[in-house]
Amino acid sequence: MSATRENRAGNLLDVRGLTKLFGSLKACDGIDLTIDRGEIHALLGENGAGKSTFVKMLFGALEPAAGTIRWKGEEVRIASPGDARKLGIGMVFQHFSLFDALTAAENIMLSLDDPAPAGAVAARARALSEAYGLPLDPNAHVGDLSVGERQRIEIIRCLLQNPELIILDEPTSVLTPQEADRLFDTLARLKAEGRSILYISHRLEEVKRICDRATVLRQGRVIAHCDPRGETASSLARMMVGDEVQAVVREKPSAAREALLEVRALSRKAGHPFAVSLSDIDLAVHAGEVLGIAGVAGNGQGEFFEAVSGEVLQEKADAVRIRGKDAGRQDISGRRLMGAAFVPEERLGHAAAPLMTLSQNLLLSRCRTDARAFLSRLGVIRQGAVAKAAKRIADAMDVRKAGEDPEAAALSGGNLQKFVIGRELDRAPMVMVVNQPTWGVDAGAAARIRQALIDLAKGGSAVLVISQDLDELFEICDAIAVMHHGRLSAPIPISEATYEKVGLLMGGARPEAAEPVLEAV
Amino acid sequence: MRVELVKRPQRSALFSALSPFIALLLTLLAGAVMFLFLGKNPADALYYFFIEPLLETWSLHELAVKAAPLILIGVGLSICYLSNNWNIGAEGQFIIGAIAGSILPVAFPGFQSPIVLPLMLVMGIVGGAAYAGIPAWLKARFGTNEILTSLMLVYVAQLFLDWLVRGPWRNPEGFNFPETRNFHAYAILPEIWPASGRAHWGFVFAILAALVLWFVLSRTLKGFEVKLIGQSPRAGRFAGFSRSRMIIFAFLVSGALAGLAGISEVSGAIGQLRPAISPGYGFTAIIVAFLGRLNPLGIIAAGLVLALSYLGGEAAQISIGVSDKVARAFQGMLLFFVLACDTLIHYRIRVSRRLVAKPIEAPAGHA
Numbered sequence: 001m002s003a004t005r006e007n008r009a010g011n012l013l014d015v016r017g018l019t020k021l022f023g024s025l026k027a028c029d030g031i032d033l034t035i036d037r038g039e040i041h042a043l044l045g046e047n048g049a050g051k052s053t054f055v056k057m058l059f060g061a062l063e064p065a066a067g068t069i070r071w072k073g074e075e076v077r078i079a080s081p082g083d084a085r086k087l088g089i090g091m092v093f094q095h096f097s098l099f100d101a102l103t104a105a106e107n108i109m110l111s112l113d114d115p116a117p118a119g120a121v122a123a124r125a126r127a128l129s130e131a132y133g134l135p136l137d138p139n140a141h142v143g144d145l146s147v148g149e150r151q152r153i154e155i156i157r158c159l160l161q162n163p164e165l166i167i168l169d170e171p172t173s174v175l176t177p178q179e180a181d182r183l184f185d186t187l188a189r190l191k192a193e194g195r196s197i198l199y200i201s202h203r204l205e206e207v208k209r210i211c212d213r214a215t216v217l218r219q220g221r222v223i224a225h226c227d228p229r230g231e232t233a234s235s236l237a238r239m240m241v242g243d244e245v246q247a248v249v250r251e252k253p254s255a256a257r258e259a260l261l262e263v264r265a266l267s268r269k270a271g272h273p274f275a276v277s278l279s280d281i282d283l284a285v286h287a288g289e290v291l292g293i294a295g296v297a298g299n300g301q302g303e304f305f306e307a308v309s310g311e312v313l314q315e316k317a318d319a320v321r322i323r324g325k326d327a328g329r330q331d332i333s334g335r336r337l338m339g340a341a342f343v344p345e346e347r348l349g350h351a352a353a354p355l356m357t358l359s360q361n362l363l364l365s366r367c368r369t370d371a372r373a374f375l376s377r378l379g380v381i382r383q384g385a386v387a388k389a390a391k392r393i394a395d396a397m398d399v400r401k402a403g404e405d406p407e408a409a410a411l412s413g414g415n416l417q418k419f420v421i422g423r424e425l426d427r428a429p430m431v432m433v434v435n436q437p438t439w440g441v442d443a444g445a446a447a448r449i450r451q452a453l454i455d456l457a458k459g460g461s462a463v464l465v466i467s468q469d470l471d472e473l474f475e476i477c478d479a480i481a482v483m484h485h486g487r488l489s490a491p492i493p494i495s496e497a498t499y500e501k502v503g504l505l506m507g508g509a510r511p512e513a514a515e516p517v518l519e520a521v
Numbered sequence: 522m523r524v525e526l527v528k529r530p531q532r533s534a535l536f537s538a539l540s541p542f543i544a545l546l547l548t549l550l551a552g553a554v555m556f557l558f559l560g561k562n563p564a565d566a567l568y569y570f571f572i573e574p575l576l577e578t579w580s581l582h583e584l585a586v587k588a589a590p591l592i593l594i595g596v597g598l599s600i601c602y603l604s605n606n607w608n609i610g611a612e613g614q615f616i617i618g619a620i621a622g623s624i625l626p627v628a629f630p631g632f633q634s635p636i637v638l639p640l641m642l643v644m645g646i647v648g649g650a651a652y653a654g655i656p657a658w659l660k661a662r663f664g665t666n667e668i669l670t671s672l673m674l675v676y677v678a679q680l681f682l683d684w685l686v687r688g689p690w691r692n693p694e695g696f697n698f699p700e701t702r703n704f705h706a707y708a709i710l711p712e713i714w715p716a717s718g719r720a721h722w723g724f725v726f727a728i729l730a731a732l733v734l735w736f737v738l739s740r741t742l743k744g745f746e747v748k749l750i751g752q753s754p755r756a757g758r759f760a761g762f763s764r765s766r767m768i769i770f771a772f773l774v775s776g777a778l779a780g781l782a783g784i785s786e787v788s789g790a791i792g793q794l795r796p797a798i799s800p801g802y803g804f805t806a807i808i809v810a811f812l813g814r815l816n817p818l819g820i821i822a823a824g825l826v827l828a829l830s831y832l833g834g835e836a837a838q839i840s841i842g843v844s845d846k847v848a849r850a851f852q853g854m855l856l857f858f859v860l861a862c863d864t865l866i867h868y869r870i871r872v873s874r875r876l877v878a879k880p881i882e883a884p885a886g887h888a
Contacts, residue, residue, distance in 0.1 A: 311758050333761030344759060353753040355532065364749065364760045367742055379742040407532075 010073055012037045012196050013058075013165060018067035020053050027053040029220040030067065035165065038194045040187060042207040042228060045217035046240055046296070046468065051200050054217070055167050058198075059091045060084040082113060090163030092154045094170045100143035107142055108157045121160075128156050132186050148179035155186070166190065167198045172206060184210050204233040204507040216240060237503030241470050257286035260462035261340070261431045262321040266314065268307055276300035278307065278486045285431070285462035290453060291491060292477035293466040294502050300486035301466045302345065305435045308464075309342040310335040322431055333368040341365075341429035343421055345436040345466075347413065351420045354409035358401070359383070359390040361408050362423055369427060389426065397422035398448065414445030421449050425456060432456055435466045450476050470499060484508050526868040536865040541812055541819070543865075544858035545826070551854050561841050569840040570833035570851075580832060582718025586790050587831045589720075590615065590799070592727035592824035593782035594806035596734045597775030599815040603738070604771045605751040610656060610671030611779040612803025613678035614649040618780020619787045620682060621648025623794050626708035627690050627701045637707040641784055649780015650773045652678065657772030661765035667772075675803065683796045690794065701794040710789035721789030723782070728821065730778055735817035747771065779803060800831065801849075808856040827852060 013035040020028040028050045035041045045051045056062040058069065060078040068075055071087050078084050084091070098107050105122035112121070122138035129136040134152040142150060151171065158166060168187075172180040187197055187210060201207055207214060207228050214228040216239040223239050231239075263283040270277040278300050285291045295301055306312045308320055314328035321327055322338040330338065342365075344350045352361045363374060363386055374386050387405060394401065397418040401411055408416055417438070424432060437453065438446035454476050457463045466483075467473050473480050479491035482505035489505050552570070553563035574580045594611045601608040622645030625637050656670040683699075692702040710721045738744035750757035750767045757764065787798055809827050813820030834848025 309759075331761055332759065336761070342759075346755075349753050350755045350759055353749055353756045355752055356749070360745065360749075363742075363745060364756060367745070368761055375742055380740050381742060381745065383740075 011035060011070075012039075012072060014070040014073075015058070016068050016070075018054065018057060018069065019065050020050075020057060020062060021065050026220045028057070028064075031217070031220075031222055033215050033222070033225075035196050035198060037164075037196055038191055039213060040191055040197045040199055040211045042211035042214035043198060043200045043217065044204075044207060044214055044236065044240055046470075049217040049240075050220040051217055052169065053220075055091070055169060055198065055200060058084070059089060059167060085113065085161050085163070088162070088164040089167065090158035090161050090165070091167040092151070092158050092169065092171060096150050096154050098142045098150055098153060101141065103139050103141055104136060104145070104153045104156075105138035107153055108138075108160065111157050112160065124160060125156050128159050132159065132189055133182065134186055148182075151179075151183075163195070165196045165198065167200070169200045171199075172201065172203060180206070204228075204236045204504075207236070208233065233504060233507060234500050237507055238500055241499045241503045257288060258324070259284040259286050259321075260323050261285040261308075261433070261464060263308065264319055264321070265316075266304075266307060266319045268303055268312070268314075270303070276303055276486045278303055281486075281488045283464075283481065283488060283491075285464050287430075287460050287462055288457055289479070290457045290463040290465060290477045292473035292480040293464070293483050293488065294470060294473055294480055294506055295466075295468065295483035296506055297468055299483050301435060301483055303486070304483065304488075305342075305344060305433065305466060308433055309340075309344070336365070336369045339430035341424035341427055341432050343424055343432075343434040343437065345439065347416050347420055348409060352408040352416060355407055357405045357407055358394065358399075358411075358419060359386045359405050361419070362386055362390045362393065365423055366427065393419060393422040393426050396426070397452070414441040417441050418445050418448060421452060425452055428459070429456075429461060431462050431464075433464045433466075436469075437465060437467065438469065438472060439467075446472070470502060473502075474499070482506055523873060525871045525873060526864065527871045528868055529866075533866050533869075536862075537814070540862040540866060541814065541823070541859060544812070544855060544862045547858045547862070548851065548855045551858075552851055555847070555850065556843075559843055561843065566837060566841055566843070570837045570847075571829060573840070574829060574832040574836050579718045582720040583832055584825065584828050585713075585720035585724040587828035588824045589723035589727045589789075590782035590786050590802040591806050591809045591827050592821055593723070593730055593785070594775075594779045594803055595809035595813060595820040595824055596727075596731045596817045597778030598806055598810040599813070599817060599820060600734065600738075600747055601771045601775045602810060603751045603815050604747045604767050605754070606657075606660070606768055606771045607668045608653065608656070608671050608772055608775050609668050609807065610653070610673075610675050610803070611775065611806055612799060612801065613671070613675035614653045614776040614779035615783035615786070615799055615803045616675075616678040616682050617652040618645040618649030618776075618783030619794065619798055620678075620685065620783075621645055621651075621780065622784030623701065623704075623787060626704040626788075627794065630702060630705060633705055633707050635707060638710065638788070641708060641788060642781065645780045645784025646777045647780070649783060650777040653772040653776020653779070654769070657769045661768045667768075682794065682798070686794050686796055692793075699796050703793050704788055708788055709792060710785055712789075719790070721785065723785030723789045726781060726785060727824070730781075731817040731821050734774075738817065779806075805831075805852055808852055808859070812855060812859050827855075830855075 011034045015031060015033045018028055018031045019026065031054055043051050043054070053062060057064045058078065060080045060083050063079070069078060070076070076087060078087065105118055105125055108125055109116065109118055109121045125136070125138040128134070129152065134156060136149060136152045136156065142153065171183060190197060199207070199211055208231070211228050213225065215225050216223045216236070218240065228236065261284070263281055266278060266281040268278040276299060281304065283291070293301065307314060310327070310330055310332035313331065314320055317326035317328040319328040322335055322340050325338060327335050327338055332342065348354045353364065363381065367374060374382055376382055390405065399411070399415045399419045399422070401415060411419065421434070421437065432453070434453065437449050441449065450472065453463050453465065465473065465477065474494070474497070477494055479493050480497050480502055481491040482489045482502055484505060485508070492501060549567065553567060556563045556566040574584065594615065598608060598611060622641040624644060625632060625641055652674065655674060656667045659665040659670050660667045686701055687699045690701045692698070692700050695702065710723060712719060712721050713725065738747065746757070746762045746767065749760060750762055750764060754764060782802065787794055791798060805827055809820055809823045812826065813823035830848050830851045834845040837843050837847060838845045
């Protein structure tokens, strides 16, 4: 008790040296952070910077390898989300876990540690929703609610536990600007009551607007503690993505270039609540060019890939053109036959079937384009030819595997990715579209993959790389465009591109505002 | 002490092969316990149930008669289940196949020619496929749950057959029994060796269908497509295969084979339509498909095992006086154990004595 009293004026939360290892990867490396009472504290960082790992440790979902967590001055061990809630830590996740068929109140009831009748829960939920300006009908079915309303259920669910620290993971990533404004009002009220908020985001403007302090993470380390109001969006972006601008020397692409992949006014409505709609995307990738698309995850990259690859068709045939021919009404096989090749973001379950062997997975993307080599009459598979090609690819890309033809799931991420990319390169495609080519891949494999993409372009193909890894894009691209909210900026030639410029666009600044003028804000 | 299932890094090839046998063994053990509770000597009961039917030629023929529809339907279902389409309505497709195939001998008994039998078989195939097409189209077009629609259509088919044989198709010379007229000689599927027993050509169809589908599944692009879409629908789409076309394909193939089984059963084994023409073949074939590991060759073996359970049920009823529902109990236990044993393919069992460490109590006065 005495410790509590001593620290009444001190920090609510004091984290020292928190570390988490995944294999050899240090997802969090000695993170220090303090949160005061009644403070909105921003946790900033790119994807993969360690934000999620860090808050999962705070919320008891992951166990730290080293470091201490002091809560009101007392050292605590948080072994489960239940422990965290008991202490007074609540969390609102980025992706909601709600049952569509149940009402808001029933969903809240399910999450309570102490069971209570639905009527009482509904009454408490209604009271909270009025007190904090979170309009919500507790008896509405979740399936009928908008994304913003669903988030309010999660927030009310969290508030019912009367938390002193509320962790919000990318809360505005699924909200409209109006909904976001309403959320900020609620946060202000919570703050006025003396509750603290840990606010995870990569949206710089909103952090500057509502947060008192910020901690910036990069590659698992704390880069800076700062007052976001005293920083500019550019300086925050620089901290997030790193300011070591590399001097990339690139050969100038030859003058007369043919556009091999063109996207014209591509729009696509969001298919489900978490999808992003694409609006008016224009793009051209020329022979010999590597074009990069930067952007924070979930800004429409996946939807864009589906549209370009032909997994989803376009209404207008000329929305996607491959080698000068309309491809918008062609499915993925048709587009492959026109000379394009595709590598999606997810290796297992999208690019490859986990329980199928490598040679079967080779057939997966090439059964149409290489029908003559791999199939005989009546569609009988020439196992020998396929196995030989799989071996050729594995050798060319240095795929390390146990056994001659293992299942895809048995390979490490890096080796499977080398195979999945090699599978397409082996065809020498004229157009190559890759989503996150080196996501979760070890450094050696990543270097090999990047080199292969550069070499492909050198041979006269057009390469489109969608990536969250800015270092990667700066290393291999001739120009970088940024995707934000389903819109694509004009490509910035690599000679003019800086981390700051790209980082700002990723944070949602409009292209014209990307100039230093913004620093005055 | 607690028992945990730990995920294996890779599928176990050993347990993949052993699982059906472990399941059979467990079924026999559970069966022995069941007979014990029924007050019968388990050893005798199991002998009458599983051994005796194999000792006589005529009863081996009966085994083939019962196995034919099970194998035919089972291999069709394997295409469905491998492609992740849960066709539970093979019983209905069997019945509609039987009805469609019976149109010629029942409604046009005057049309007698060697071409009648081939036409009947084709009509049976088409009837079964068309009936399976209903849940397939509903799923592909509207995303309905095929488990429900295909199952409910079973009852529609059963009641339709019942109405036919009691109403418009009732045998005018049949003393008001709910049966159609007997099929004429051209409409009977012949026996394979008429001298030694009743086994008809349906069994040959079953073996042929199993061999063809085994080849398709293991050697051709179509088989690859079936398995890919079933395992990993997103990868299937990435490969350029259409999910909705696969739904239609799988249901049509399985409905066609169920329909062929239906017309073979009535024209080979029964010789007329009755209110009940199947002792639940369409449902038992689900067990056959899984016991055979969804592999057509395995399904041949599994079909014979399940056919034996039907014969054993009849034999045990006569020899030791237990209800023939015992056969259903055996089939149910077998499916239960097969599915349970499949867990061992992906998981291993770990028994740990260690108690879970209790988390440190959160400090009290924090309100």
